[in-house]
Amino acid sequence: MPPDLLALDPLTLAAIAAMAASTYATRVFGYWLVRRRPVSGRLAGALQAVPGAILTAIVAPMALATGPAESGAALVTLLLALRLPLIVAVAGGCLAVVGLRWLIG
């Protein structure tokens, strides 16, 4: 049994609190916005684009600029995720990166 099962670091707690507060703010803010008027136009387009843009930014260096093994595994993951359950896609991507790194070196 690891001894630190219940470890609680003050800075970690502060980080979690910051995440919780900002996340709850996003959950109530949309309701507040439309109490006055519907969200439309460029603001709606921007809001819809944010999550995909952030996730793309996170994966881009690993998927496009790390090496051929990582790029190949990213492609494998995407293709699997189009048709199969996500666990298969994630596992397939991880296996692909191990295999491709071994093949390519």
Add this chain to the structure above:
Amino acid sequence: MTSNPSPAGPDFAAGALAILPVLVAVVVYGLLFGTLAAQKGLSPLEVALMSATVFAGASQFVAVEIWTAPPGVLLLGVTALMVNLRHVLMGAALAPFVRGWSRRQLYGGLFFMADENWAFALQRAARTELSPAYYLGLSLPLYGGWIATTTAGAILGSALQDLEGYGLDFAFTAVFLTLLVGLWRGKRSLVPWLASAAAAVAAYSFLPGVWYILLGGLAGTLVGALLGPPELPERVREADNAA
């Protein structure tokens, strides 16, 4: 407190039944998240606390990906805010259907709003009244399942070693790619995502730290703004106009 009090028990059960298939995905993501969080040094208690207070999968994965020791509190808060900005649109779409709810039901209910129960709630609202009990039936199994599986993952994950050998250093990228497939909206997504990827790779090459996430996200968001408003489901627009 609702104008038309429907029997709470059956409504809760109907909601819980509807969300059941989604729980399979929650188990998978939850165990994986807990494992990866443990690798970054978070204890099972810290993982449980994060899941119980943040309760937003994508942002939790992102947080653990950029987690440092000691953690950057401001950076993590701002990043969670950005990853979760889609909640603003989701809450706006949900607003017309929760007008009869009490303040407590409303602000309590919004705390649980996630992609899955939100989608099911709008589906319900398209057919009949969306009661707080049905919404809670959708939400509580997701909430309990997320806390339980992420904590279990953290306990298992702290026992595992050398995860690179299993390609688990690639797991974040794989998870985010599967999330992206779920967010794909055709041409509407392609242009912002290309802009984001280009800006992120450029920033990653020339700037230190995780600036590439912010700059890539900003580039994609600006392009999204230039494209104008997204299409909302028919029924949501009608309710908006009626309100």
